[in-house]
Amino acid sequence: MAKSAKTLSKRPGSSKDVKSKEQPPVADFDVSTMYGEEQGSGGETHQTAGGDVATLTTAQGIPVADDQNSVKQGARGPALLEDGHFREKMFHFDHERIPERVVHARGYGAHGYFELTESLSDVTRADVLQRVGERVPAFVRFSTVAGSKGSADLARDVRGFAVKLYTQEGNWDIVGNNIPVFFIQDAIKFPDLIHAAKPEPDRDFPQAQTAHDNFWDFISLTPEAMHMVMWTMSDRAIPRSLRTMEGFGVHTFRLVNAEGKSTFVKFHWKPKQGLQSVAWNEAVKINGADPDFHRRDLWDAINAGDFPEWELGVQLFDDAFADSFDFDVLDATKLIPEELVPVRIVGRLVLDRAVDNFFAETEQVAFMTQNVPPGVDFSNDPLLQGRNFSYLDTQLKRLGGPNFTHIPINAPKCPMAHFQQDGHMAMRNPKGRANYEPNSWGAAQGGPREDPARGHVPVPMTEDGPKQRVRSETFADHYSQARQFFMSQTPIEQKHIGDALVFELSKVERPDIRSRTVSHLLNIDATLADTVADGLGLDMPDAAKAARPTIMDLPTSDALSIAKNGPDNFKGRKLGILLTDGADAAIFNALVKAVDSEGANYEVVAPKIGGVTLSDGTAVAAKQKIDGGPSVLYDAVAVVASAEGAALLAVDAAAKDFVTDAFAHCKFIGLTADAKALFEKAGIADDLDEACMPLAADKDAVAFLTACRALRHWPREMKVDLDAQPAA
Numbered sequence: 001m002a003k004s005a006k007t008l009s010k011r012p013g014s015s016k017d018v019k020s021k022e023q024p025p026v027a028d029f030d031v032s033t034m035y036g037e038e039q040g041s042g043g044e045t046h047q048t049a050g051g052d053v054a055t056l057t058t059a060q061g062i063p064v065a066d067d068q069n070s071v072k073q074g075a076r077g078p079a080l081l082e083d084g085h086f087r088e089k090m091f092h093f094d095h096e097r098i099p100e101r102v103v104h105a106r107g108y109g110a111h112g113y114f115e116l117t118e119s120l121s122d123v124t125r126a127d128v129l130q131r132v133g134e135r136v137p138a139f140v141r142f143s144t145v146a147g148s149k150g151s152a153d154l155a156r157d158v159r160g161f162a163v164k165l166y167t168q169e170g171n172w173d174i175v176g177n178n179i180p181v182f183f184i185q186d187a188i189k190f191p192d193l194i195h196a197a198k199p200e201p202d203r204d205f206p207q208a209q210t211a212h213d214n215f216w217d218f219i220s221l222t223p224e225a226m227h228m229v230m231w232t233m234s235d236r237a238i239p240r241s242l243r244t245m246e247g248f249g250v251h252t253f254r255l256v257n258a259e260g261k262s263t264f265v266k267f268h269w270k271p272k273q274g275l276q277s278v279a280w281n282e283a284v285k286i287n288g289a290d291p292d293f294h295r296r297d298l299w300d301a302i303n304a305g306d307f308p309e310w311e312l313g314v315q316l317f318d319d320a321f322a323d324s325f326d327f328d329v330l331d332a333t334k335l336i337p338e339e340l341v342p343v344r345i346v347g348r349l350v351l352d353r354a355v356d357n358f359f360a361e362t363e364q365v366a367f368m369t370q371n372v373p374p375g376v377d378f379s380n381d382p383l384l385q386g387r388n389f390s391y392l393d394t395q396l397k398r399l400g401g402p403n404f405t406h407i408p409i410n411a412p413k414c415p416m417a418h419f420q421q422d423g424h425m426a427m428r429n430p431k432g433r434a435n436y437e438p439n440s441w442g443a444a445q446g447g448p449r450e451d452p453a454r455g456h457v458p459v460p461m462t463e464d465g466p467k468q469r470v471r472s473e474t475f476a477d478h479y480s481q482a483r484q485f486f487m488s489q490t491p492i493e494q495k496h497i498g499d500a501l502v503f504e505l506s507k508v509e510r511p512d513i514r515s516r517t518v519s520h521l522l523n524i525d526a527t528l529a530d531t532v533a534d535g536l537g538l539d540m541p542d543a544a545k546a547a548r549p550t551i552m553d554l555p556t557s558d559a560l561s562i563a564k565n566g567p568d569n570f571k572g573r574k575l576g577i578l579l580t581d582g583a584d585a586a587i588f589n590a591l592v593k594a595v596d597s598e599g600a601n602y603e604v605v606a607p608k609i610g611g612v613t614l615s616d617g618t619a620v621a622a623k624q625k626i627d628g629g630p631s632v633l634y635d636a637v638a639v640v641a642s643a644e645g646a647a648l649l650a651v652d653a654a655a656k657d658f659v660t661d662a663f664a665h666c667k668f669i670g671l672t673a674d675a676k677a678l679f680e681k682a683g684i685a686d687d688l689d690e691a692c693m694p695l696a697a698d699k700d701a702v703a704f705l706t707a708c709r710a711l712r713h714w715p716r717e718m719k720v721d722l723d724a725q726p727a728a
Contacts, residue, residue, distance in 0.1 A: 058088055066469040070188045070382060074465025075472040076330060079187075079385035086188045090386065093191035094394040101398065103194055104160045106151050106208075107143035108242070108295045109362035110302055112351035114138045114165050114312070120346055123263045123316060124255035126375030128167040129346070137166040137413060140351060141365055142242045142294070145177075146197045147208025152291035154283040155208035156237045156500065161247030161269060162367045163349065166413040169373040169454075174267055175387075179236055180248035182332045183225040185475050187386020192218060193225075211507035220516035223478040223544065224333050226524065230485045233500035235277035235493060235562050240635070241297045243308040243572065244276035251369075251384040252329045254377040254459055255316070262377065262459045264322060264329060266336060268313040268343050274567030276711060278632075280500065282665045285632045293633070299354055304601070306572055307352045313343035326551065327481065328474035332383040334481055338559040361409045366395040374456040380463075382471075401425055417448035479523040480551035486525050488560040492714040498528055499723060502535030511538070519544040535723060563714075570708045571599035576634030578605045578626070578658060580645020585614035587672055588640050590701035598705050605629040605658070607648065615642070627654045631662040636708040638670035638695065639678060646674050650681035660684060663692070664720050666712045670695045670704040689716060 056064040064085055071083040079086070096102050113135045120129040128136055143160035144151065159178040164171055183193050196218035199205050206212050210232075219225050231237070239245040249267030256262045278286065286293050301308055315336055317329075327334040355361040368391035369384060378384060395404050401424025404410055419437055421429045434441045437449070486494060501521070505514045514536055521529035522543035533540050558564045567573075575595055579588065595602045606612050606622035613619050623629070626649075631637045639659065641649060649655035660682050662669050669692045671679065679685040691713030693704045718724045 058085055059092070060088075067192075068189065069186050069469040069471050070386060071467060071469055072380075072382065073463045073467060075468075075470050076328070076380055076474070077463045077465055078380050079382055079389070080467065081389075086386065087389075089188060089191055090390045091393060093194070094390055095397045097398070099398055099400075100149050102394075103145050104141075104143035104162075105149045106147050106153070107141045107160065107362055108298060109139060109141040109355060109365060110298060110308075110351040111353040111355065111361075112138045112140065112307070112349060114163075114347055114349050116347045118344070118346040120255065120314070121257075123257050123261075123265075124375040125258045126167075126172075126255070126373045127169045128165060128172065128373065129255075129375070136168070138349060138351075139164045139166075139361070139365060139409065140349070141362060141367070142298075144208065146194075146210065151208035152287035153294035154238060154278065154287045154291075156210070156232065156280070156283070156504075157208065158232060158237065159239065159242070159245060161245070163247070163269070164365065164367060167373055168414045170414060171371050171410075171412050172373050172376065173367045173369065173371040174249050175367045175369045175391075176247050176249045176267065176269075178239065178245040178247055179228065179231045180246075180250060180266075180268075180335045181228050181231065181481075182250055182383060183219075183228040184222070184383065185224050185331055185333055186382045186471065187390065189222070190383075190386065190390075193222075206507075209507075211504040213508050213510055213513060216505060216508050216517055217510070217513050220513055220520065223520060223547070224475070226478055226520050227333050227482040227485065230482045230497065230524070233497045233504070234485075234489065235496055237500075238278050238280060238283045239294075240276040240278050241273075242294050243298065243301060244271055244273050244567075246270055246275065247310065251332055251381045252379045253372075253384075254379060255314075256375050256377055256457075256459055260457075260460075264317050264319075264379065266315040266341075268315070269310040269349060270313055270343070270345075272309040272311065272348075273572050275562040275565045276567065277562055279665050279717075280496070280503065282632045282661070285630060285661065289628070289630050289632060298351075300601075301572065302351060302354050306599075306601075307350050309351075310349045311345045312347035312349060313345045315341040315343055317341050326554075327477060328472060330379055330381045330472075331475045332381055333475075333478070337484075337555070337557040339555065339557055343559075360407075364399060364404075364407050365409045366399060366404050366407075368392060368395065372456070374454065377456075377459045380461075403427065419447060477548040477551070479520070479546060480548075480554055483524045483550055483552065484554040484557065485560050486528060487554075488556040488558065490561055490563045492717065493561060493563055494528070495717075495724065498531040498535070499721075501528075501532045502723070505532065505536055514538055515541045516544070523550050566711060568709060569598065570635070570705060570711075573600050573635035573708070573711070574633070575600060575602040575705075575708070576605055576624075576629065576631055576637045577602055578637065578639045578641070578649075578655070579612045579614075579620060579622070580607065580641040580649065581612045582642030582645055583612065583614055583640045584642075584672060585616040585618055586698055587695050587701065588614060588620070590698040591638055591640070591670070591695070591704075594701040594705040597702075598708075600705070600708075603629065603634070607645075607652070607655075612645075626652065626658065630654070631658045631667065632665065634662075634667075635711060636668040636670075637662045638704070639675040640670075640672050640695065641675040641678065643674040643677070646677040649678045656682040663687070663716070666691075666714055666716045668693065668704070668708045668710070668713060670700075672696070687719070689713065691716065 070086045071080045115135045116132050119132050141162045144155050144157040146157050147155050161176045161178050163174045196214045197210050200214050247269030253265050254262040255265045322329045370388040403423050403426050406427035419435050432445045434447045439446050508514050518529055518533050519541040523546050603623040605624045609622050609625045611621040663684050672695050
């Protein structure tokens with residue numbers, strides 16, 4: 001991409017370090033102090049020490065000079081093991097919960113396989129990426145981040161997307177999310193981020209929500225988080241199904257071929273069913289109607305033989321691209337647009353078996369970013385470096401000891417040989433006399449030996465530069481990609497981002513936190529900032545000082561929009577059919593046939609769980625009673641009622657909610673002529689639009705299911721949302 005005059009100045013090569021001066025003692029925190037000497041002087045400030053405020057120390061009482069950056073070898077170099085402050089901070093964080101995960105506590109997993117569809121032997125020697133058509137077992141765990149094990153599935157949150165591949169060269173864990181970027185750039189800030197997002201410690205609420213003061217206080221003082229905020233306030237954070245969300249490895253890794261040449265790589269999982277999310281009001285009601293909505297959906301799909309599937313894609317690029325890119329490829333708050341580096345599809349992931357026991361498998365599975373096979377290596381991304389350090393510690397605490405790989409779900413499916421022994425809950429120990437290496441007992445008794453040819457060898461990189469706590473100045477642009485993401489959304493998606501920000505900030509009690517957050521939005525998009533300020537009844541603040549000016553003309557990327565990457569069919573979706581006694585049998589049967597032809601599913605909702613009797617005397621069982629089967633559980637709805645049945649439904653609050661919610665959530669609605677009485681009583685009969693389709697004959701069922709492929713009729717939202725109405 002040609003570099004605009006507005007972009008960052010060209011940074012040094014990826015194997016070199018940005019020369020940075022030592023930071024001065026910190027009195028007031030300033031964003032500009034996080035970067036090297038090329039960093040500008042701008043940056044929002046807030047007091048951290050001095051005056052009457054206590055000095056931050058370690059648990060041993062040692063004063064802390066910098067709590068924003070881990071110690072690195074050079075500004076863009078690897079993290080150093082000697083960083084006692086980071087080690088203590090992460091150690092304590094990893095051990096905060098027993099036995100529930102601190103983050104990603106609410107998870108759901110399934111077994112399957114990964115199949116290679118295109119060899120990557122030219123860029124990696126990883127065995128699993130060599131032979132087309134070869135399959136290896138896989139286990140995937142999806143999760144929310146902030147909530148506890150008992151929280152609801154449809155919280156607005158990042159979703160974990162962790163994949164364990166049981167390869168012939170050991171377990172490979174691609175521990176990612178459904179969003180390709182993250183809130184922070186350096187792992188030392190991870191405990192602060194999660195502490196801020198979790199229930200506030202003095203009151204222990206809100207649960208599984210970020211709509212509270214602590215979270216937005218942290219965000220408003222952490223400009224690097226604004227790109228991720230755009231994603232989490234978008235519909236990406238409320239997916240319709242685990243089957244309809246993307247997965248990302250987040251970080252930049254390296255692939256290494258047989259000759260030792262390395263290539264940068266980013267990993268993508270693209271759902272074959274297309275992207276789909278729900279509306280926020282819908283998510284709130286789903287959590288009330290079925291807090292296990294995502295779990296149930298995955299379980300039902302697998303057991304019905306409708307196996308969820310994703311394609312594995314890789315973005316491959318070299319040092320020359322990394323040097324020419326507008327942003328630093330080591331910065332986890334940034335992504336590489338697919339228009340710049342296309343995603344190359346190389347495999348597929350299929351989930352075809354539910355777990356036998358939730359605790360033994362889904363709860364005890366242990367993922368670690370450092371688990372990579374020979375041919376895959378790490379970059380100096382400081383967030384990745386910290387995760388590599390942290391995850392082993394986490395598993396040690398959560399699973400009770402060092403032998404968690406003895407648990408079947410974590411055990412490799414390839415041969416293992418090592419000298420590790422004993423410890424808590426050891427299920428196996430090395431055989432023979434030798435339990436150390438080197439030894440002279442020979443092949444029979446001496447045990448395993450190193451294999452330089454097959455073993456994992458890190459990419460030989462030359463690192464220089466001062467040992468210091470500092471952040472590379474190439475990480476300093478916090479707003480440009482946030483703007484790029486926002487501008488890449490369709491108008492309705494942009495509206496949803498604004499709505500989400502207004503909702504979240506309306507729960508924040510302190511006006512200064514709301515104002516500070518809006519000040520950052522001004523650096524992203526003035527219209528968005530105005531929308532949020534107006535929705536909060538807030539006077540417009542000045543724009544936050546930016547460490548780097550926003551690049552206003554980055555090209556939009558269609559890959560960033562859900563609406564532009566939805567399905568082209570209704571396959572795997574669910575139609576809710578509200579039936580009454582005496583309903584037209586021909587229409588019902590035509591709907592069922594059309595659903596089957598589309599590869600979709602349906603559920604009958606009725607006044608009584610015992611079911612109904614159709615016009616031809618056929619008895620039809622119900623899956624849901626109307627009180628327990630609201631329309632939020634379905635992708636589209638049809639109301640097939642007799643005149644008498646519609647009259648009965650018209651006096652039932654749950655039945656009226658069924659149709660008003662479906663209408664408000666912009667779903668496609670099919671209705672028989674007699675059913676219109678229910679819509680009249682619900683007060684929406686005069687507002688029915690082209691997505692509310694009459695079911696008068698058999699052929700209408702096919703037309704209705706075909707229309708349902710669009711999933712939503714978004715123009716309707718502008719008519720039913722107060723925030724979308726022009727000012728009086």
